[in-house]
Every structure is written in C-alpha cells, then in structure tokens.
Amino acid sequence: MAATGADALVHAIESYVSLPANPFTDALALQAIRMLWTYLPQTYAHADNLEARGQVHLASTLAGMSFSLGGLGIVHSLSHPMSARYGVPHGLANAVILPKVIAYNLPASTEKYATIARMIDPSLHSVSMQQAAKTLIPLVEELMHSIDIPQDFSHLDHHFTDEDIAQLAEDAMNDHGTVHYNPRKAVKDDIEAIYKKVLPVNIDEKIYH
Numbered sequence: 029m030a031a032t033g034a035d036a037l038v039h040a041i042e043s044y045v046s047l048p049a050n051p052f053t054d055a056l057a058l059q060a061i062r063m064l065w066t067y068l069p070q071t072y073a074h075a076d077n078l079e080a081r082g083q084v085h086l087a088s089t090l091a092g093m094s095f096s097l098g099g100l101g102i103v104h105s106l107s108h109p110m111s112a113r114y115g116v117p118h119g120l121a122n123a124v125i126l127p128k129v130i131a132y133n134l135p136a137s138t139e140k141y142a143t144i145a146r147m148i149d150p151s152l153h154s155v156s157m158q159q160a161a162k163t164l165i166p167l168v169e170e171l172m173h174s175i176d177i178p179q180d181f182s183h184l185d186h187h188f189t190d191e192d193i194a195q196l197a198e199d200a201m202n203d204h205g206t207v208h209y210n211p212r213k214a215v216k217d218d219i220e221a222i223y224k225k226v227l228p229v230n231i232d233e234k235i236y237h
C-alpha cells in the first residue's frame with residue numbers, strides 16, 4: 029500500500045514538473061498530489077478506511093492520466109534499474125529516490141516545487157519562492173516516513189561498487205521513456221551522484237575503519 033501509493037505520488041510530482049507538462053496535466057497532477065497527501069497516510073494507518081482508500085485510488089488514476097500526457101522524469105529512470113537488477117519493488121524504489129531528485133531538479137523547477145509546497149503548507153506563502161521550493165524536500169521526507177518508507181537502500185544486502193553504480197547509471201540513461209522529460213538535463217555523472225546518496229557504498233570502510 030505504501031509503495032504503490034508513493035508511486036502514484038511520484039507520478040503526479042514528476043509529471044507536474046516534466047518538460048511536456050501543460051495546463052491539463054498540471055490540473056490533474058496538483059489534484060492528485062492534494063488527495064494523496066491527505067488520504068495515503070490515512071489509508072496506510074487504517075487499512076479498513078475504505079473511504080480514504082477510494083480517494084487514493086481516484087488520485088492514482090488522476091496521476092496516471094497526468095503522466096500519460098505529460099511524461100515522467102529521472103526518479104523513474106533511476107528506479108527502473110533498481111527493480112530490474114536488485115528486485116526492489118517499483119514504488120519503494122521511487123519513494124526512496126524522490127527527495128534526492130527534487131533536490132537535483134530544484135534550480136530547474138523552483139516555481140512548480142514552491143507551488144506544491146505552498147499547497148501542502150500554506151504558511152510557505154510568507155517565505156521566498158526558493159525557500160518554499162526547498163521545503164518540499166523535508167515535507168516529502170516526512171510523508172514518506174509516515175508510511176514507513178526507508179530513507180535509502182541500506183536494507184539491501186549488497187555492497188554497491190563503483191562498477192555497480194556505473195552500470196545502474198548507464199541503464200538509467202538508457203531509460204528513454206523517462207530521462208528526456210526531466211526538467212533538468214541530467215548526464216551520467218549526475219545520475220551516479222544521485223545513486224550514491226541512496227545506495228550503501230563503502231560499507232567495508234564503515235565497518236573496518
């Protein structure tokens with residue numbers, strides 16, 4: 029429930045800031061985000077709340093309509109190889125990666141991230157657009173925490189080498205259905221840097237030194 033719900037939220041946020049976004053996808057995405065923010069934690073906390081669950085299903089469909097018209101971005105580019113190579117459930121991979129990609133995309137999507145943040149927390153109308161946009165990162169982290177999404181992939185029983193990360197980044201760059209629609213043009217080095225923020229690396233050093 030948490031993983032698929034978070035996937036719907038990622039669909040909405042990615043399509044809202046994607047390059048092909050337009051007023052139709054904006055409307056669908058913002059409404060989906062608003063509904064998921066309210067009802068996903070409620071559904072997760074109370075699995076028998078069918079009213080909340082119904083709202084999550086509707087929001088998921090709105091988000092699907094948004095990304096089928098507006099495309100996705102590099103959250104999905106990075107998550108697909110994590111699922112294909114390491115078996116991470118799709119929504120879980122997206123959920124872990126999302127805050128890092130918002131941080132990466134901030135300079136390219138400041139206004140839109142600020143719009144989302146201010147919709148969630150209206151008090152952010154009193155701070156600058158840059159500050160409001162940046163605040164979306166802890167807001168998303170808080171939401172993910174409330175549905176027990178981990179902050180990184182340290183639960184995977186795998187020590188990621190530079191070669192592993194290079195391979196993942198190459199896969200991500202070849203995810204042509206998503207990578208080209210990201211609001212900030214990403215090169216392989218950027219993708220590797222984002223992976224390194226969420227993958228357990230240098231585990232041996234941490235343990236033995």
Ligand SMILES: [Fe+2]
Nearest residue numbers: 035039104118
């Ligand atoms: Fe997805």
